[in-house]
Structure formats: C-alpha cells, structure tokens
Amino acid sequence: MESPANTRDINRKREDYLEWPDYFMATAFLAAKRSKDPCSQVSACIVNEDNVIVGIGYNGMPKKCSDDEFPWFKGSKSDLDNKYLYVCHAELNAILNKNSVDVRNCTMFVGLFPCNECAKVIIQSGVKQIIYMSDKHGMKQSTIASKRMLDAAGIKYKQFAPKNRKIIIDFDEINWNDQNQLPTSPVMDNTAKLEKMSLSNGLRTRLDLEHSFNGHKPQES
Numbered sequence: 001m002e003s004p005a006n007t008r009d010i011n012r013k014r015e016d017y018l019e020w021p022d023y024f025m026a027t028a029f030l031a032a033k034r035s036k037d038p039c040s041q042v043s044a045c046i047v048n049e050d051n052v053i054v055g056i057g058y059n060g061m062p063k064k065c066s067d068d069e070f071p072w073f074k075g076s077k078s079d080l081d082n083k084y085l086y087v088c089h090a091e092l093n094a095i096l097n098k099n100s101v102d103v104r105n106c107t108m109f110v111g112l113f114p115c116n117e118c119a120k121v122i123i124q125s126g127v128k129q130i131i132y133m134s135d136k137h138g139m140k141q142s143t144i145a146s147k148r149m150l151d152a153a154g155i156k157y158k159q160f161a162p163k164n165r166k167i168i169i170d171f172d173e174i175n176w177n178d179q180n181q182l183p184t185s186p187v188m189d190n191t192a193k194l195e196k197m198s199l200s201n202g203l204r205t206r207l208d209l210e211h212s213f214n215g216h217k218p219q220e221s
C-alpha cells in the first residue's frame with residue numbers, strides 16, 4: 001500500500017513502490033479501460049525477460065471497422081449481429097502490436113484466461129508464460145480447449161496474486177512534494193553559473209556572471 005504523501009520521508013528510498021507483477025497487471029488493466037466492450041474489457045501486456053513491456057493490446061474492433069457501427073451485442077439471434085465474429089481479442093492485439101522483433105520467451109499478463117483462438121496465437125508466437133487474473137469462462141469448452149493446447153505446448157499459466165488489490169492513479173500526485181523541495185543554495189560557484197549561462201538565455205545571466213567574476217571578464221571565445 002502506498003503511504004500518504006504527507007507521511008513520506010523524502011530522503012529515503014521508497015519501500016512502497018509497485019513491484020513488477022503488479023505493475024504489469026495494472027498496465028494491462030489500464031489498457032483495458034480503452035475497450036468499448038460493454039461486458040468484458042480485456043487486455044494483455046507482454047513483457048520480455050528483461051522486464052520490458054514489448055506489447056499491449058485490448059479487445060476491440062479491427063482497424064477501419066468502426067466501433068460505432070459494428071455491434072457490441074451478445075444475445076442477438078443472428079451471430080452476424082453479435083460482437084463475437086468481429087472483435088479482435090486482447091491477446092491477438094498485444095502480439096500484433098509488439099515493438100520487438102518477436103515475443104519469444106515473454107510473459108503475457110492478461111485480465112481474462114485466453115480463449116482457444118488466443119491460445120493458438122500465443123503458442124505460435126513463442127510466449128512462454130501466461131499470468132491471468134480471471135478464469136470466469138473456465139467451464140467453457142473454449143477455455144478447456146485452450147488449456148489443453150497450452151499444456152501440450154508446455155506454456156505455463158498461473159493465476160495472478162496481486163500484492164495490491166487496488167492501485168489508484170492520481171494525476172495530482174506529481175505535485176505532492178511542492179512544499180518539500182530543498183531550498184536552493186545561497187552560494188553558487190562560478191562553474192554552476194557558467195552552466196546556468198549556457199542553459200538560460202543571454203543577457204541577464206551573462207551580467208550575473210560578469211558580476212561574480214569581480215570585474216575580471218572571461219575571455220570571449
């Protein structure tokens with residue numbers, strides 16, 4: 001759990017930082033917020049062996065298939081009027097969105113246990129481990145088939161055990177230590193002033209500098 005801002009010690013390494021697994025699952029859950037699916041917002045975050053995120057995706061209509069025009073129903077009599085024939089699954093999107101050469105030996109963090117179609121793509125892509133949050137469709141044949149294929153392919157899967165049940169993102173938090181900044185030193189040496197001169201715009205800073213050299217001007221280059 002994060003400590004409230006006003007109880008933090010600004011001189012000690014934070015102990016309440018997000019650990020990798022919570023960070024990756026939270027990243028997946030954040031991406032899921034982009035999904036337009038009214039029932040299940042699913043997403044996947046692919047991480048390589050160096051803990052670098054190499055792909056993120058969520059369930060959504062394919063590119064150029066407007067999510068205002070294609071259906072989000074699931075109970076319509078005609079399959080053509082339901083979402084299932086159209087939606088790209090989160091896992092597929094995450095793999096297609098990869099920003100690395102491939103996703104071999106990567107771990108996939110997913111909200112929902114991958115269906116059989118996603119399992120096929122996961123196996124072919126070389127992902128070696130799946131960490132999932134929910135197995136709510138565990139009794140469905142598509143999930144049973146998925147597990148059968150993943151087992152055969154030697155891909156490990158395990159349910160996520162979060163350290164934090166809730167992670168709150170507060171856009172105002174960046175300003176929490178506004179009042180706790182160390183005061184700037186009253187004695188600024190000439191080196192610092194030279195750096196300042198190169199960083200900020202000309203005349204005023206230059207005049208400061210000339211003043212601090214007690215009248216001995218630095219040579220013009």
Ligand SMILES: O=c1ccn([C@H]2C[C@H](O)[C@@H](COP(=O)(O)O)O2)c(=O)[nH]1
Nearest residue numbers: 039040042059087089090114115118
């Ligand atoms: O492995 C999966 C399985 C499903 N999805 C997507 C496809 C749909 O948009 C929803 C499932 O909708 P329900 O209303 O819960 O049946 O989840 C996925 O991305 N990956």
